[in-house]
Amino acid sequence: xxxxxxxxxxxxxxxxxxxxxxxxxxxxxxxxxxxxxxxxxxxxxxxxxxxxxxxxxxxxxxxxxxxxxxxxxxxxxxxxxxxxxxxxxxxxxxxxxxxxxxxxxxxxxxxxxxxxxxxxxxxxxxxxxxxxxxxxxxxxxxxxxxxxxxxxxxx
Amino acid sequence: xxxxxxxxxxxxxxxxxxxxxxxxxxxxxxxxxxxxxxxxxxxxxxxxxxxxxxxxxxxxxxxxxxxxxxxxxxxxxxxxxxxxxxxxxxxxxxxxxxxxxxxxxxxxxxxxxxxxxxxxxxxxxxxxxxxxxxxxxxxxxxxxxxxxxxxxxxxxxxxxxxxxxxxxxxxxxxxxxxxxxxxxxxxxxxxxxxxxxxxxxxxxxxxxxxxxxxxxxxxxxxxxxxxxxxxxxxxxxxxxxxxxxxxxxxxxxxxxxxxxxxxxxxxxxxxxxxxxxxxxxxxxxxxxxxxxxxxxxxxxxxxxxxxxxxxxxxxxxxxxxxxxxxxxxxxxxxxxxxxxxxxxxxxxxxxxxxxxxxxxxxxxxxxxxxxxxxxxxxxxxxxxxxxxxxxxxxxxxxxxxxxxxxxxxxxxxxxxxxxxxxxxxxxxxxxxxxxxxxxxxxxxxxxxxxxxxxxxxxxxxxxxxxxxxxxxxxxxxxxxxxxxxxxxxxxxxxxxxxxxxxxxxxxxxxxxxxxxxxxxxxxxxxxxxxxxxxxxxxxxxxxxxxxxxxxxxxxxxxxxxxxxxxxxxxxxxxxxxxxxxx
Numbered sequence: 001x002x003x004x005x006x007x008x009x010x011x012x013x014x015x016x017x018x019x020x021x022x023x024x025x026x027x028x029x030x031x032x033x034x035x036x037x038x039x040x041x042x043x044x045x046x047x048x049x050x051x052x053x054x055x056x057x058x059x060x061x062x063x064x065x066x067x068x069x070x071x072x073x074x075x076x077x078x079x080x081x082x083x084x085x086x087x088x089x090x091x092x093x094x095x096x097x098x099x100x101x102x103x104x105x106x107x108x109x110x111x112x113x114x115x116x117x118x119x120x121x122x123x124x125x126x127x128x129x130x131x132x133x134x135x136x137x138x139x140x141x142x143x144x145x146x147x148x149x150x151x152x153x154x155x
Numbered sequence: 156x157x158x159x160x161x162x163x164x165x166x167x168x169x170x171x172x173x174x175x176x177x178x179x180x181x182x183x184x185x186x187x188x189x190x191x192x193x194x195x196x197x198x199x200x201x202x203x204x205x206x207x208x209x210x211x212x213x214x215x216x217x218x219x220x221x222x223x224x225x226x227x228x229x230x231x232x233x234x235x236x237x238x239x240x241x242x243x244x245x246x247x248x249x250x251x252x253x254x255x256x257x258x259x260x261x262x263x264x265x266x267x268x269x270x271x272x273x274x275x276x277x278x279x280x281x282x283x284x285x286x287x288x289x290x291x292x293x294x295x296x297x298x299x300x301x302x303x304x305x306x307x308x309x310x311x312x313x314x315x316x317x318x319x320x321x322x323x324x325x326x327x328x329x330x331x332x333x334x335x336x337x338x339x340x341x342x343x344x345x346x347x348x349x350x351x352x353x354x355x356x357x358x359x360x361x362x363x364x365x366x367x368x369x370x371x372x373x374x375x376x377x378x379x380x381x382x383x384x385x386x387x388x389x390x391x392x393x394x395x396x397x398x399x400x401x402x403x404x405x406x407x408x409x410x411x412x413x414x415x416x417x418x419x420x421x422x423x424x425x426x427x428x429x430x431x432x433x434x435x436x437x438x439x440x441x442x443x444x445x446x447x448x449x450x451x452x453x454x455x456x457x458x459x460x461x462x463x464x465x466x467x468x469x470x471x472x473x474x475x476x477x478x479x480x481x482x483x484x485x486x487x488x489x490x491x492x493x494x495x496x497x498x499x500x501x502x503x504x505x506x507x508x509x510x511x512x513x514x515x516x517x518x519x520x521x522x523x524x525x526x527x528x529x530x531x532x533x534x535x536x537x538x539x540x541x542x543x544x545x546x547x548x549x550x551x552x553x554x555x556x557x558x559x560x561x562x563x564x565x566x567x568x569x570x571x572x573x574x575x576x577x578x579x580x581x582x583x584x585x586x587x588x589x590x591x592x593x594x595x596x597x598x599x600x601x602x603x604x605x606x607x608x609x610x611x612x613x614x615x616x617x618x619x620x621x622x623x624x625x626x627x628x629x630x631x632x633x634x635x636x637x638x639x640x641x642x643x644x645x646x647x648x649x650x651x652x653x654x655x656x657x658x659x660x661x662x663x664x665x666x667x668x669x670x671x672x673x674x675x676x677x678x679x680x681x682x683x684x685x686x687x688x689x690x691x692x693x694x695x696x697x698x699x700x701x702x703x704x705x706x707x708x709x710x711x712x713x714x715x716x717x718x719x720x721x722x723x724x725x726x727x728x729x730x731x732x733x734x735x736x737x
Contacts, residue, residue: 002355005304006292017297047483054480060301060321063355155354 003029003036007061011038014059020044020052024077024120024142035063035155039145063155072148078115079123080105082137085112089134100126111136119143179308179339180205183272186315188215189347192243194234194604195219196227200247201287202274205339219604219633222625224251226597228258229623232267232329233584233598237559238605239392241322242269248276249287252333253294257591259329260298264588265413266390268327270318277337278306291333300328308341316348325358326478327390358477362494362502370448370473370490371506377446378515379522380406383429385458386413386587387451387476387496393417394580396500397450403504404511406448407523409437411458413587414451416577421556426523427532430458431725432569435531435734438723440523442468442731449474451496454486456727462486464730475499531723531736532573541690543567543642543715547574550612550640553697558610559584559602563595563619566648569721571614593622596639600626603635610701614640617670618647627680630708638700639710641673644717652720656735677710686712 001007008027015022020042027038042052049067056065068075085093090112097104097114100122106113116123120143127135147153177185183206187195196219199207210218221227224246231242242262246255252273262269276285292304301321303314311334318330374380388397388410394417401408401424408418409426418425427434429441441447441459447470452458459465462485472488474481475496482491492499534544547570550558556578562568562585577583584602586594599613620641630637650665674684683704687696693713700709722737 006296009293010296013296051480051484054482058478058480060353060356 001036001038001059001063002061003034004061007036008038010059010061011040011056014055015042018051018055020048026142026144032155037153039068039143041143064153066147066153068145068147071151073145074148075119075143075145076117077120077123077143078117078141079126080139081114081116081127081135083112083114083130084110084134084136086110089131093130093134096126096130100129102126175344176342177345178205178209178342179311179334180209182308182311182343182345183315183334183339184209184213184215185345186312186347187243188213190241190315190319192216192241195243195245196221196230196234196601197245198224198227198247198251200249200251200274202248202276202336203245203251203272203339205336206245206272206274206334217604218245219600219629221597221600221629223623224254225258225593226600226623226626226629228255228269228271229261229591229594229597230601230604231269231271232258232262233561233601234605235262235267235269236265236584236598237581237602239390239581240268241319242267242601243272244269245272247274247287248291249289251287252289252291256294256298257593259295259331261586261589261591261594262329263298263300265386265586266327267329268322269329270315270322271329271331273331273333274339275304275333275335278335279337281335291331295331298329299331300326302331302333304333304335305338306335308338309343311338311343312345312347313351316351317353320351320353321356325356326481359479359493360477360495360498362475362492362499364502366490366492367499367502368506370492371503371508373446373471373473373490374404374406374448375507375509375511377406377444378512379440379443379445379519380404380511380516381440381444381447382406382408382418383441383447383449383452384408384410384414384417385450385452386411388414388417389451389580391451391477391496392580393451393496393500396497396504400500400504400507403507405516406511407440407520409433409441411452411455411587412572412585415572415583416580419578420576421578426527428572430455431460431727432573432721432723433458434527435529435723435736436523436526438725438731438734439526443522445470447472449476449488450500451476453481453484456485459486459731460725460733461728461730464733467730529736533737534719538690538716540716541687541693541713543570543644543713543719544574545690546640546642546693546713546715547571547614549694549697550614551575553694553701554610554612558582558612559599559606561585561595561598561602561611561613563613563615563622564590564592565616565619566644566652566719566721567614567616567619567642569649570642573721592619595619596623596626596630596637599637599639600629600633600635603630603637604633610638611636612638612640614642616648617641617643617645617667617673624676627677627682627708627710631681634706635708636704636706637708639677639708641710641712642715643670643673643712644715644719645670646717648719649721655720656724656726673710673712677708682708682710684710684712686714688714
């Protein structure tokens with residue numbers, strides 16, 4: 001979509017005005033600074049998804065729309081988790097981070113901050129795999145998606 | 156500040172002189188001139204003073220000062236509805252913009268091409284809770300086709316061009332251009348772009364040939380065909396091809412509230428209006444047809460009622476609409492055709508290379524005539540009190556069906572739609588989607604400005620008229636000879652009707668007491684007032700208004716039967732064949 005002030009609120013406003021649901025929404029400028037790319041994860045019957053497609057296309061700022069779930073695609077989300085890491089738990093936490101291919105990006109005597117990427121399920125699985133009482137804070141970006149193979153979304 | 160008093164030809168010369176710097180306010184005026192705007196409806200205020208100063212110095216368009224910003228937008232809206240051109244309104248920031256919102260939402264719901272220019276506080280003050288500041292772009296976002304905040308005078312001309320382009324093309328709609336005061340003061344070179352291309356906005360106008368061919372074939376195979384004509388047929392200048400197609404095939408035609416006039420109503424092929432207060436024959440034919448051609452219509456809840464009930468009968472549906480999101484929204488269709496109604500129908504006409512099944516069509520018409528024989532629009536013509544329907548019928552007779560009829564919202568709106576037989580498109584001007592009371596009088600002003608020699612009527616109720624009655628003053632200033640037909644039953648009629656039917660006659664707050672003496676009120680504003688209380692006086696009073704007082708605004712207060720209801724009626728949520736008949 002056009003990288004213009006207000007473009008994001010047009011999309012968010014459309015979803016709330018028409019009662020569609022947003023599970024996650026990510027947006028950032030692309031390599032072309034006049035464009036930004038948004039990934040929206042939503043849920044609905046085929047009819048609702050069809051309407052969401054049409055209504056989004058109708059927004060003047062939207063240039064091109066692709067339903068990634070029409071074909072095979074990759075989804076990634078970034079999560080930063082601050083966890084308590086003391087005593088025996090400290091080593092265990094490091095192991096769990098390794099198993100999930102996470103990176104520890106900040107360390108204190110009592111805590112680790114772990115960076116994890118993957119699809120939403122993997123990130124949730126990590127949170128379920130560690131001791132819940134060790135979780136101090138989490139922040140997730142929401143999903144970004146791209147089609148597999150040669151299929152591209154380009155102007 | 157430069158002082159420019161320019162004759163129209165000089166505008167053209169200047170517009171090519173890119174080296175001359177103009178203020179933002181001058182640029183706004185030049186853009187309006189370049190768009191060929193002849194009338195701007197507005198109300199001044201702090202944030203738009205620079206623009207108003209430039210208006211003072213020009214004579215390329217006429218500015219009509221209204222008495223409330225809502226009226227400016229309704230007038231611009233009706234101007235657009237009656238002419239097909241983009242309507243223009245100009246209001247100040249803050250309350251000017253918020254007062255305009257109802258008008259903008261009204262136009263949005265009915266897809267009316269309009270540009271609304273709103274003043275804004277200076278860019279440096281935005282976000283500071285400045286005097287008369289509101290987030291206009293934020294407030295109007297859900298009820299515009301698009302909106303802009305112009306932060307740099309160098310973007311102003313291009314933004315204005317885009318605004319007019321977006322408003323008028325594709326599915327039309329209102330566009331708001333919010334201009335901070337400093338942008339109207341700052342200067343830059345002015346070049347009005349001749350054309351505009353936007354990578355993110357490319358409306359489709361030509362329909363898919365294969366789909367059109369398929370539709371033409373389907374129409375020829377139909378046993379019980381039906382044309383369902385909506386507001387898109389009027390707005391998309393589709394009246395001519397709709398008529399040609401209907402006549403070529405001999406199919407029945409029904410219109411929505413917004414489609415009235417696209418097909419001539421007195422024509423025997425016309426079944427009248429569809430929907431909640433539509434005719435028995437139109438609704439029954441809609442329910443029982445086997446091939447339905449929907450033209451610029453959207454299967455709205457007031458038209459088909461309950462979609463499940465509508466879906467009980469098997470039928471194949473062809474749907475032509477310029478907006479893909481209108482297709483398969485409430486009802487699944489078999490042949491969707493995205494495109495401009497006039498182009499698609501013209502192409503479709505060329506594809507029809509046969510004749511429909513004459514025997515089947517004859518049987519279908521025989522069935523329709525049985526439904527029509529129900530005479531669902533009958534009412535007590537011998538009533539000792541004035542029946543509102545009789546006033547509309549007399550108006551139709553006196554004006555020869557040639558008037559522009561604006562209406563407000565309520566029972567009078569339905570009676571106007573039912574009993575005035577529109578022969579031409581763009582003559583019936585009402586708020587169908589949003590249902591805005593207070594629309595009628597300012598709408599009539601917009602029409603009267605656009606069509607100074609045509610008879611212009613505002614059919615209203617005593618509830619609606621009081622929502623914008625201050626505009627009688629604007630009408631006086633501009634000598635607009637509108638005929639206000641007030642169907643005064645002393646109650647909020649449509650509310651009262653629903654309370655009678657669905658709330659066991661508990662008439663909660665639907666009676667309007669302490670009504671003003673409308674004759675004196677009209678006279679106070681400098682107009683002619685009349686009060687008509689007997690059925691035999693209805694027609695003579697109308698004749699008098701349209702002859703003796705032809706050039707004056709006449710406020711005609713018809714005292715009508717307070718118990719009269721609008722029939723037929725499909726209760727909300729019910730199906731097309733579940734009508735309440737009188």
